[in-house]
Amino acid sequence: MIKRRAIGLSAILLIFGLLFAGVFLLHPYGEPDYTLAIKQGDSFYQRTATDDYFIERGKMAEESGSTNIVAAILFDYRGYDTLGEATVLFTAVAGATAMFRRERKGDEDE
Amino acid sequence: MKMSEKPYELSVIVRTVARLLFGLILIFGFYVIVHGHITPGGGFQGGVVTALAVIMLLAAYGYEGVVTEVREKILERFESLGAIMFWTLGLVGVIATATYFADVLYKGTPGELISAGTIPLMNIAVGMKVASGVAVLVIIMSIGMYYSRKYQKAEKEGAEE
Numbered sequence: 001m002i003k004r005r006a007i008g009l010s011a012i013l014l015i016f017g018l019l020f021a022g023v024f025l026l027h028p029y030g031e032p033d034y035t036l037a038i039k040q041g042d043s044f045y046q047r048t049a050t051d052d053y054f055i056e057r058g059k060m061a062e063e064s065g066s067t068n069i070v071a072a073i074l075f076d077y078r079g080y081d082t083l084g085e086a087t088v089l090f091t092a093v094a095g096a097t098a099m100f101r102r103e104r105k106g107d108e109d110e
Numbered sequence: 111m112k113m114s115e116k117p118y119e120l121s122v123i124v125r126t127v128a129r130l131l132f133g134l135i136l137i138f139g140f141y142v143i144v145h146g147h148i149t150p151g152g153g154f155q156g157g158v159v160t161a162l163a164v165i166m167l168l169a170a171y172g173y174e175g176v177v178t179e180v181r182e183k184i185l186e187r188f189e190s191l192g193a194i195m196f197w198t199l200g201l202v203g204v205i206a207t208a209t210y211f212a213d214v215l216y217k218g219t220p221g222e223l224i225s226a227g228t229i230p231l232m233n234i235a236v237g238m239k240v241a242s243g244v245a246v247l248v249i250i251m252s253i254g255m256y257y258s259r260k261y262q263k264a265e266k267e268g269a270e271e
Contacts, residue, residue, distance in 0.1 A: 065217040065226035066147040074152065075232045079211025081151060082232075085154075088237055092195055093243045093250075097186065100254025 118172030118188030128170035135163040143237035147226040153233040157240025164245040182249045185242040192239030199228050199235060 035040050054077060058069040066072040119125065139160030146152035168176050203212030218225030 021158075038200045043179065064213050064229060065220050066229050067220050068147050068152070070150075070151065071229055071233065072216065072226075075147075075229045075236075076213045079232075083196070083200065083211075085217075086193060086196055086236060088239060089149050089243045090189070093186070093189055093246055096247050096250050100250045100257075101255075102253055 116172070118174045120170050120172070125170050128166050130251035132163050132167060135166065136160060139163065139237075139241065140213060142235055143241075144230065145223070147229045148223070148235075153236030154240050156233075157208065157237040158244055160237070161244035161248075163184035165248050168248060168252060173255055177256045178255050182246055182250055182253070185246045185249070188242040189239055189246060192235050192237075192242065195235035196232060196239065199232050202228065 043052070054073060056068075057063045058072050064072040064076045139156050139162075142149075142151040142156030142159055144156075146156065172260055200211045203214055204210050206212060206214040213227040213229060215227040215231075217227050220226070224230075
């Protein structure tokens, strides 16, 4: 019992250490890869490289072929996000089905 | 006034309007799903509109009336089928260009119904999934309600005897 706990604890510490080490490799918060200062009237606003890519390519509708820029981002550029959303719905349905299912034929007499 | 035979149903006006609107709401939901890549909307929105048609029937006829009639197993199958279809369309991108969810197939002219590669197909997959998923969620909760009421009633009758 104690041995198993020691193994579990060391595994947790190892994973925690690896994840914590990963924090130092992250990009600094609030500093995107590069920002473009775009002039509009008298004021400047900033856009990151990713924003620029999506807006420019999505506007022309030549890369994805979709005139709905939201659909182009949801189902093409950020398909993983949609996959996650679909998984959330699937889990919700699976949970509700497990809780409130119909009684089976033989279950009526206890 | 005499109590009707089915006290859980709403009035005949509501039921008739619900019956008439059922098909129209389904058509509008399918329209939103299929035109997801050229007009506002898409799989999620159209799916919820389609599921609303079923929820409206549930509201008009009462869950007691629906639970005994509906077979939710088919809807569950459709939900899983939508998930598998979406996942497979992602894999099509892997096979064609080595990127998951890459937009392949026929691009066409932007703005036409058959264009934009896999995006409309993914919209259909997600629409199928959301429509049947939300409908199943509501139906399955009314099934739970139905059986809990039934057991409560049975226990009450057992205690009285």
